[in-house]
Amino acid sequence: MTETHMPIRSICVYCGSRPGRDPAYIEAGRTLGRAIAAHGLRLVYGGGTKGIMGAVAAGVLGEGGHVTGIIPEFLVDMEATRHSLGQLNELIVTEDMHERKHKMFERADAFVTLPGGIGTLEEIVEIMTWAQLGRHEKPMVFANIGGFWKPMLDLLSHMREEGFVHTAHKVQPLIIDAIEDVVPSIMDRWEDLGRLKGDDAVISRL
Structure with missing residues:
Protein backbone atom coordinates (compact mmCIF):
# COMPACT_ATOMS: atom_id res chain seq x y z
CA MET A 1 0.00 0.00 0.00
CA THR A 2 1.32 3.45 -0.89
CA GLU A 3 1.97 5.71 2.09
CA THR A 4 0.13 9.02 1.85
CA HIS A 5 1.96 12.13 3.00
CA MET A 6 -0.54 13.69 5.37
CA PRO A 7 -0.30 17.17 6.89
CA ILE A 8 0.74 17.69 10.50
CA ARG A 9 -2.37 17.70 12.67
CA SER A 10 -1.07 16.73 16.09
CA ILE A 11 2.15 16.89 18.08
CA CYS A 12 3.05 14.47 20.84
CA VAL A 13 5.08 16.06 23.64
CA TYR A 14 7.24 14.02 26.00
CA CYS A 15 8.38 15.84 29.14
CA GLY A 16 8.72 15.66 32.89
CA SER A 17 5.84 15.46 35.35
CA ARG A 18 8.02 17.58 37.64
CA PRO A 19 9.02 21.21 37.04
CA GLY A 20 12.77 20.69 37.25
CA ARG A 21 15.16 23.14 38.84
CA ASP A 22 15.30 25.74 36.07
CA PRO A 23 12.14 27.90 35.68
CA ALA A 24 12.96 28.02 31.97
CA TYR A 25 11.67 24.46 31.62
CA ILE A 26 8.15 25.34 32.75
CA GLU A 27 8.12 28.47 30.63
CA ALA A 28 9.25 26.47 27.60
CA GLY A 29 6.34 24.09 28.20
CA ARG A 30 3.82 26.92 28.26
CA THR A 31 5.35 28.56 25.19
CA LEU A 32 5.30 25.31 23.24
CA GLY A 33 1.67 24.72 24.23
CA ARG A 34 0.66 28.18 23.03
CA ALA A 35 2.49 27.62 19.73
CA ILE A 36 0.76 24.28 19.15
CA ALA A 37 -2.64 25.92 19.63
CA ALA A 38 -1.69 28.95 17.51
CA HIS A 39 -0.90 26.66 14.58
CA GLY A 40 -4.25 24.89 14.93
CA LEU A 41 -2.64 21.63 16.02
CA ARG A 42 -3.73 19.14 18.67
CA LEU A 43 -1.57 18.24 21.66
CA VAL A 44 -1.15 14.56 22.43
CA TYR A 45 0.65 13.93 25.69
CA GLY A 46 0.86 11.72 28.76
CA GLY A 47 -2.10 13.27 30.56
CA GLY A 48 -0.23 14.68 33.55
CA THR A 49 -1.35 18.04 34.91
CA LYS A 50 1.71 18.67 37.06
CA GLY A 51 5.21 19.87 36.22
CA ILE A 52 6.22 20.54 32.63
CA MET A 53 3.44 18.27 31.37
CA GLY A 54 0.87 20.47 33.05
CA ALA A 55 2.51 23.61 31.65
CA VAL A 56 2.29 22.35 28.06
CA ALA A 57 -1.38 21.40 28.45
CA ALA A 58 -2.19 24.72 30.12
CA GLY A 59 -0.51 26.58 27.28
CA VAL A 60 -2.66 24.82 24.70
CA LEU A 61 -5.90 25.13 26.64
CA GLY A 62 -5.26 28.79 27.43
CA GLU A 63 -5.24 29.53 23.71
CA GLY A 64 -8.36 27.51 23.01
CA GLY A 65 -6.49 24.53 21.56
CA HIS A 66 -7.32 20.83 21.76
CA VAL A 67 -5.62 18.50 24.24
CA THR A 68 -5.68 14.71 24.27
CA GLY A 69 -4.27 13.20 27.45
CA ILE A 70 -3.35 9.52 27.57
CA ILE A 71 -2.54 8.14 31.00
CA PRO A 72 -2.49 4.73 32.69
CA GLU A 73 -4.90 4.28 35.57
CA PHE A 74 -2.16 3.78 38.15
CA LEU A 75 -0.60 7.18 37.35
CA VAL A 76 -3.78 9.26 37.54
CA ASP A 77 -3.29 10.29 41.15
CA MET A 78 0.50 10.55 40.84
CA GLU A 79 0.87 12.79 37.79
CA ALA A 80 -2.49 14.57 37.84
CA THR A 81 -5.65 15.25 39.79
CA ARG A 82 -8.97 13.89 38.64
CA HIS A 83 -10.45 17.39 38.69
CA SER A 84 -7.74 18.81 36.41
CA LEU A 85 -8.03 15.85 34.05
CA GLY A 86 -11.66 16.84 33.53
CA GLN A 87 -10.48 20.05 31.87
CA LEU A 88 -8.84 18.19 28.99
CA ASN A 89 -10.75 17.93 25.72
CA GLU A 90 -10.14 14.20 25.54
CA LEU A 91 -8.89 11.79 28.18
CA ILE A 92 -7.88 8.22 27.47
CA VAL A 93 -7.12 6.01 30.47
CA THR A 94 -5.10 2.92 29.60
CA GLU A 95 -4.38 -0.28 31.48
CA ASP A 96 -0.60 0.08 31.35
CA MET A 97 2.37 2.06 30.01
CA HIS A 98 2.70 -0.11 26.93
CA GLU A 99 -0.82 0.71 25.75
CA ARG A 100 -0.31 4.38 26.60
CA LYS A 101 2.82 4.66 24.43
CA HIS A 102 1.21 2.95 21.46
CA LYS A 103 -1.86 5.18 21.58
CA MET A 104 0.33 8.28 21.81
CA PHE A 105 2.29 7.11 18.78
CA GLU A 106 -0.83 6.32 16.76
CA ARG A 107 -2.41 9.72 17.43
CA ALA A 108 0.70 11.82 16.79
CA ASP A 109 2.16 13.20 13.57
CA ALA A 110 5.34 14.51 15.21
CA PHE A 111 7.21 14.20 18.51
CA VAL A 112 8.80 16.84 20.72
CA THR A 113 10.90 16.08 23.77
CA LEU A 114 11.25 18.71 26.47
CA PRO A 115 13.38 18.24 29.61
CA GLY A 116 12.38 15.28 31.72
CA GLY A 117 13.63 12.18 33.49
CA ILE A 118 14.05 8.49 32.76
CA GLY A 119 10.48 8.04 31.50
CA THR A 120 10.84 10.93 29.07
CA LEU A 121 14.13 9.56 27.82
CA GLU A 122 12.68 6.08 27.37
CA GLU A 123 9.79 7.42 25.31
CA ILE A 124 11.85 9.36 22.78
CA VAL A 125 14.45 6.59 22.50
CA GLU A 126 11.70 4.13 21.60
CA ILE A 127 10.40 6.52 18.93
CA MET A 128 13.91 6.85 17.48
CA THR A 129 14.27 3.07 17.52
CA TRP A 130 11.06 2.68 15.54
CA ALA A 131 12.33 5.26 13.04
CA GLN A 132 15.59 3.36 12.68
CA LEU A 133 13.61 0.19 11.96
CA GLY A 134 11.57 1.98 9.29
CA ARG A 135 8.30 1.97 11.24
CA HIS A 136 7.69 5.71 10.77
CA GLU A 137 9.06 8.91 9.24
CA LYS A 138 7.42 11.35 11.63
CA PRO A 139 9.49 14.38 12.67
CA MET A 140 11.29 14.07 16.01
CA VAL A 141 12.56 17.06 17.99
CA PHE A 142 14.83 17.52 20.97
CA ALA A 143 13.90 20.89 22.49
CA ASN A 144 17.34 21.55 23.90
CA ILE A 145 16.37 24.10 26.54
CA GLY A 146 19.50 25.50 28.17
CA GLY A 147 21.52 22.65 26.65
CA PHE A 148 19.55 20.09 28.67
CA TRP A 149 19.87 17.33 26.06
CA LYS A 150 23.55 17.86 25.20
CA PRO A 151 24.81 14.76 27.12
CA MET A 152 22.22 12.62 25.35
CA LEU A 153 23.08 14.07 21.94
CA ASP A 154 26.78 13.52 22.58
CA LEU A 155 26.04 9.87 23.36
CA LEU A 156 24.05 9.49 20.13
CA SER A 157 26.96 10.96 18.16
CA ASP A 192 10.60 18.87 2.93
CA LEU A 193 9.73 15.20 3.36
CA GLY A 194 6.63 15.67 1.22
CA ARG A 195 8.72 17.21 -1.57
CA LEU A 196 11.18 14.32 -1.38
CA LYS A 197 8.36 11.80 -1.62
CA GLY A 198 7.00 13.70 -4.60
CA ASP A 199 10.39 13.63 -6.30
CA ASP A 200 10.71 9.90 -5.64
CA ALA A 201 7.28 9.35 -7.15
CA VAL A 202 8.33 11.21 -10.32
CA ILE A 203 11.58 9.23 -10.56
CA SER A 204 9.74 5.94 -10.14
CA ARG A 205 7.55 6.76 -13.13
CA LEU A 206 10.49 7.52 -15.46
Whole structure:
Protein backbone atom coordinates (compact mmCIF):
# COMPACT_ATOMS: atom_id res chain seq x y z
CA MET A 1 0.00 0.00 0.00
CA THR A 2 1.32 3.45 -0.89
CA GLU A 3 1.97 5.71 2.09
CA THR A 4 0.13 9.02 1.85
CA HIS A 5 1.96 12.13 3.00
CA MET A 6 -0.54 13.69 5.37
CA PRO A 7 -0.30 17.17 6.89
CA ILE A 8 0.74 17.69 10.50
CA ARG A 9 -2.37 17.70 12.67
CA SER A 10 -1.07 16.73 16.09
CA ILE A 11 2.15 16.89 18.08
CA CYS A 12 3.05 14.47 20.84
CA VAL A 13 5.08 16.06 23.64
CA TYR A 14 7.24 14.02 26.00
CA CYS A 15 8.38 15.84 29.14
CA GLY A 16 8.72 15.66 32.89
CA SER A 17 5.84 15.46 35.35
CA ARG A 18 8.02 17.58 37.64
CA PRO A 19 9.02 21.21 37.04
CA GLY A 20 12.77 20.69 37.25
CA ARG A 21 15.16 23.14 38.84
CA ASP A 22 15.30 25.74 36.07
CA PRO A 23 12.14 27.90 35.68
CA ALA A 24 12.96 28.02 31.97
CA TYR A 25 11.67 24.46 31.62
CA ILE A 26 8.15 25.34 32.75
CA GLU A 27 8.12 28.47 30.63
CA ALA A 28 9.25 26.47 27.60
CA GLY A 29 6.34 24.09 28.20
CA ARG A 30 3.82 26.92 28.26
CA THR A 31 5.35 28.56 25.19
CA LEU A 32 5.30 25.31 23.24
CA GLY A 33 1.67 24.72 24.23
CA ARG A 34 0.66 28.18 23.03
CA ALA A 35 2.49 27.62 19.73
CA ILE A 36 0.76 24.28 19.15
CA ALA A 37 -2.64 25.92 19.63
CA ALA A 38 -1.69 28.95 17.51
CA HIS A 39 -0.90 26.66 14.58
CA GLY A 40 -4.25 24.89 14.93
CA LEU A 41 -2.64 21.63 16.02
CA ARG A 42 -3.73 19.14 18.67
CA LEU A 43 -1.57 18.24 21.66
CA VAL A 44 -1.15 14.56 22.43
CA TYR A 45 0.65 13.93 25.69
CA GLY A 46 0.86 11.72 28.76
CA GLY A 47 -2.10 13.27 30.56
CA GLY A 48 -0.23 14.68 33.55
CA THR A 49 -1.35 18.04 34.91
CA LYS A 50 1.71 18.67 37.06
CA GLY A 51 5.21 19.87 36.22
CA ILE A 52 6.22 20.54 32.63
CA MET A 53 3.44 18.27 31.37
CA GLY A 54 0.87 20.47 33.05
CA ALA A 55 2.51 23.61 31.65
CA VAL A 56 2.29 22.35 28.06
CA ALA A 57 -1.38 21.40 28.45
CA ALA A 58 -2.19 24.72 30.12
CA GLY A 59 -0.51 26.58 27.28
CA VAL A 60 -2.66 24.82 24.70
CA LEU A 61 -5.90 25.13 26.64
CA GLY A 62 -5.26 28.79 27.43
CA GLU A 63 -5.24 29.53 23.71
CA GLY A 64 -8.36 27.51 23.01
CA GLY A 65 -6.49 24.53 21.56
CA HIS A 66 -7.32 20.83 21.76
CA VAL A 67 -5.62 18.50 24.24
CA THR A 68 -5.68 14.71 24.27
CA GLY A 69 -4.27 13.20 27.45
CA ILE A 70 -3.35 9.52 27.57
CA ILE A 71 -2.54 8.14 31.00
CA PRO A 72 -2.49 4.73 32.69
CA GLU A 73 -4.90 4.28 35.57
CA PHE A 74 -2.16 3.78 38.15
CA LEU A 75 -0.60 7.18 37.35
CA VAL A 76 -3.78 9.26 37.54
CA ASP A 77 -3.29 10.29 41.15
CA MET A 78 0.50 10.55 40.84
CA GLU A 79 0.87 12.79 37.79
CA ALA A 80 -2.49 14.57 37.84
CA THR A 81 -5.65 15.25 39.79
CA ARG A 82 -8.97 13.89 38.64
CA HIS A 83 -10.45 17.39 38.69
CA SER A 84 -7.74 18.81 36.41
CA LEU A 85 -8.03 15.85 34.05
CA GLY A 86 -11.66 16.84 33.53
CA GLN A 87 -10.48 20.05 31.87
CA LEU A 88 -8.84 18.19 28.99
CA ASN A 89 -10.75 17.93 25.72
CA GLU A 90 -10.14 14.20 25.54
CA LEU A 91 -8.89 11.79 28.18
CA ILE A 92 -7.88 8.22 27.47
CA VAL A 93 -7.12 6.01 30.47
CA THR A 94 -5.10 2.92 29.60
CA GLU A 95 -4.38 -0.28 31.48
CA ASP A 96 -0.60 0.08 31.35
CA MET A 97 2.37 2.06 30.01
CA HIS A 98 2.70 -0.11 26.93
CA GLU A 99 -0.82 0.71 25.75
CA ARG A 100 -0.31 4.38 26.60
CA LYS A 101 2.82 4.66 24.43
CA HIS A 102 1.21 2.95 21.46
CA LYS A 103 -1.86 5.18 21.58
CA MET A 104 0.33 8.28 21.81
CA PHE A 105 2.29 7.11 18.78
CA GLU A 106 -0.83 6.32 16.76
CA ARG A 107 -2.41 9.72 17.43
CA ALA A 108 0.70 11.82 16.79
CA ASP A 109 2.16 13.20 13.57
CA ALA A 110 5.34 14.51 15.21
CA PHE A 111 7.21 14.20 18.51
CA VAL A 112 8.80 16.84 20.72
CA THR A 113 10.90 16.08 23.77
CA LEU A 114 11.25 18.71 26.47
CA PRO A 115 13.38 18.24 29.61
CA GLY A 116 12.38 15.28 31.72
CA GLY A 117 13.63 12.18 33.49
CA ILE A 118 14.05 8.49 32.76
CA GLY A 119 10.48 8.04 31.50
CA THR A 120 10.84 10.93 29.07
CA LEU A 121 14.13 9.56 27.82
CA GLU A 122 12.68 6.08 27.37
CA GLU A 123 9.79 7.42 25.31
CA ILE A 124 11.85 9.36 22.78
CA VAL A 125 14.45 6.59 22.50
CA GLU A 126 11.70 4.13 21.60
CA ILE A 127 10.40 6.52 18.93
CA MET A 128 13.91 6.85 17.48
CA THR A 129 14.27 3.07 17.52
CA TRP A 130 11.06 2.68 15.54
CA ALA A 131 12.33 5.26 13.04
CA GLN A 132 15.59 3.36 12.68
CA LEU A 133 13.61 0.19 11.96
CA GLY A 134 11.57 1.98 9.29
CA ARG A 135 8.30 1.97 11.24
CA HIS A 136 7.69 5.71 10.77
CA GLU A 137 9.06 8.91 9.24
CA LYS A 138 7.42 11.35 11.63
CA PRO A 139 9.49 14.38 12.67
CA MET A 140 11.29 14.07 16.01
CA VAL A 141 12.56 17.06 17.99
CA PHE A 142 14.83 17.52 20.97
CA ALA A 143 13.90 20.89 22.49
CA ASN A 144 17.34 21.55 23.90
CA ILE A 145 16.37 24.10 26.54
CA GLY A 146 19.50 25.50 28.17
CA GLY A 147 21.52 22.65 26.65
CA PHE A 148 19.55 20.09 28.67
CA TRP A 149 19.87 17.33 26.06
CA LYS A 150 23.55 17.86 25.20
CA PRO A 151 24.81 14.76 27.12
CA MET A 152 22.22 12.62 25.35
CA LEU A 153 23.08 14.07 21.94
CA ASP A 154 26.78 13.52 22.58
CA LEU A 155 26.04 9.87 23.36
CA LEU A 156 24.05 9.49 20.13
CA SER A 157 26.96 10.96 18.16
CA HIS A 158 29.35 8.57 19.91
CA MET A 159 27.16 5.57 19.04
CA ARG A 160 27.05 6.65 15.39
CA GLU A 161 30.81 7.11 15.26
CA GLU A 162 31.33 3.67 16.76
CA GLY A 163 29.04 2.08 14.16
CA PHE A 164 26.13 1.11 16.36
CA VAL A 165 23.38 3.25 14.80
CA HIS A 166 22.54 1.43 11.59
CA THR A 167 20.45 3.24 8.98
CA ALA A 168 21.48 6.44 10.77
CA HIS A 169 19.86 8.50 7.99
CA LYS A 170 16.50 7.42 9.41
CA VAL A 171 17.36 8.68 12.89
CA GLN A 172 17.83 12.42 12.41
CA PRO A 173 15.97 14.27 15.14
CA LEU A 174 15.87 18.03 14.94
CA ILE A 175 17.89 19.74 17.66
CA ILE A 176 16.28 23.08 18.48
CA ASP A 177 17.47 25.45 21.19
CA ALA A 178 14.80 28.16 20.89
CA ILE A 179 11.38 26.87 21.91
CA GLU A 180 9.56 29.29 19.59
CA ASP A 181 11.26 27.62 16.62
CA VAL A 182 10.01 24.12 17.41
CA VAL A 183 6.61 24.08 15.68
CA PRO A 184 7.74 26.02 12.55
CA SER A 185 10.70 23.63 12.21
CA ILE A 186 8.40 20.62 12.38
CA MET A 187 6.19 22.07 9.66
CA ASP A 188 9.24 22.79 7.48
CA ARG A 189 10.63 19.27 7.97
CA TRP A 190 7.30 17.70 7.02
CA GLU A 191 7.04 19.84 3.91
CA ASP A 192 10.60 18.87 2.93
CA LEU A 193 9.73 15.20 3.36
CA GLY A 194 6.63 15.67 1.22
CA ARG A 195 8.72 17.21 -1.57
CA LEU A 196 11.18 14.32 -1.38
CA LYS A 197 8.36 11.80 -1.62
CA GLY A 198 7.00 13.70 -4.60
CA ASP A 199 10.39 13.63 -6.30
CA ASP A 200 10.71 9.90 -5.64
CA ALA A 201 7.28 9.35 -7.15
CA VAL A 202 8.33 11.21 -10.32
CA ILE A 203 11.58 9.23 -10.56
CA SER A 204 9.74 5.94 -10.14
CA ARG A 205 7.55 6.76 -13.13
CA LEU A 206 10.49 7.52 -15.46
